[in-house]
Amino acid sequence: MDLWVTEMWTPIMALSCKTKKTIHQEKSEYQEIAVVETEQFGRMLLLDGVIQTTVEDEFIYHEMIAHVPLFAHKNPRNVLVIGGGDGGAIRETVKHPSVDKAVLVEIDERVVEVSKQYLPEISCALDHEKVEVVIDDGIKYVKENKNQFDVVIIDSTDPVGPAEGLFSSDFYRSVYECLREDGIMVAQAESPFFDRKFIRKILSNIGSSFPLTRLYTSFVPTYPGGYWGFALGSKKYDPVEADPARFDKIDTRFYTPEIHKASFVLPKYVSEYLYEK
Ligand code: AG3
Numbered sequence: 163m164d165l166w167v168t169e170m171w172t173p174i175m176a177l178s179c180k181t182k183k184t185i186h187q188e189k190s191e192y193q194e195i196a197v198v199e200t201e202q203f204g205r206m207l208l209l210d211g212v213i214q215t216t217v218e219d220e221f222i223y224h225e226m227i228a229h230v231p232l233f234a235h236k237n238p239r240n241v242l243v244i245g246g247g248d249g250g251a252i253r254e255t256v257k258h259p260s261v262d263k264a265v266l267v268e269i270d271e272r273v274v275e276v277s278k279q280y281l282p283e284i285s286c287a288l289d290h291e292k293v294e295v296v297i298d299d300g301i302k303y304v305k306e307n308k309n310q311f312d313v314v315i316i317d318s319t320d321p322v323g324p325a326e327g328l329f330s331s332d333f334y335r336s337v338y339e340c341l342r343e344d345g346i347m348v349a350q351a352e353s354p355f356f357d358r359k360f361i362r363k364i365l366s367n368i369g370s371s372f373p374l375t376r377l378y379t380s381f382v383p384t385y386p387g388g389y390w391g392f393a394l395g396s397k398k399y400d401p402v403e404a405d406p407a408r409f410d411k412i413d414t415r416f417y418t419p420e421i422h423k424a425s426f427v428l429p430k431y432v433s434e435y436l437y438e439k
Contacts (some may be wrong), residue, residue, distance in 0.1 A: 179201070180200065181198045184197075203219055205281055207273075226378075227315055227348060231348045234402075235345075235399060244316045244328065245328070249281075252264050252288060253284065256293060267303045311342065338371040346394065348394045351377065353391065365377060374396040375394065378401075379425060402426045
């Protein structure tokens with residue numbers, strides 16, 4: 163019998179992947195967690211039926227969410243990842259020699275545990291000596307830790323359920339305050355094709371605290387439209403400028419200094435709905 167896993171991208175279209183087997187399924191305090199083995203992308207993590215990451219394409223998203231803000235910053239030492247319990251963004255973060263400490267704040271302990279057990283390629287840095295894993299609400303954590311971080315990476319789920327508050331102006335204000343005076347934040351920002359109004363809103367919410375806001379984009383085959391947005395807020399540095407000298411020391415599969423620059427170049431329809439009128 164053929165078994166397929168399907169995520170509804172919109173009420174009228176979906177992505178389906180043929181699966182070999184279900185590896186794990188449970189209901190945690192916050193959500194339904196599943197790991198399935200797909201034919202195309204290897205193991206896949208789903209939360210409430212929404213694809214979070216897969217072993218085959220995760221490198222693109224995790225490299226882009228981590229290295230763009232980390233290279234835009236001149237000397238990132240303390241980094242906070244909110245969400246991202248699978249550990250992919252943290253794995254990329256600790257590749258930077260300048261980083262002394264990376265804190266992961268994930269609300270659902272089970273996501274961390276399930277990822278450690280079934281997705282070792284992604285979660286492998288969660289036990290790294292520079293990493294501290296805190297099981298807590300990210301909104302509360304940023305309010306309690308002011309002026310501590312150089313870079314904050316918000317690797318959330320879609321803006322429904324537990325992640326909703328992670329897209330509000332109030333939350334971005336607290337993120338601004340938990341960053342040092344030259345800090346940078348980035349938030350995963352949904353699909354530039356399907357979520358146009360929402361992306362506008364995210365950028366304007368970030369812009370109510372940060373002097374510099376930019377959208378950059380990349381290709382993630384398993385996310386809606388295969389094309390994904392990242393919304394960045396910076397206190398001081400222009401994020402388009404990366405420091406290529408530091409790049410030699412870091413091993414990546416997708417990110418390069420050229421990709422960094424290019425990712426801020428937006429298709430005309432995207433800049434039109436973002437920046438015009
Ligand atoms: N964070 C972004 C998930 C958004 C995917 N949305 C969707 N498939 N509709 C994923 C966590 C990866 N560390």
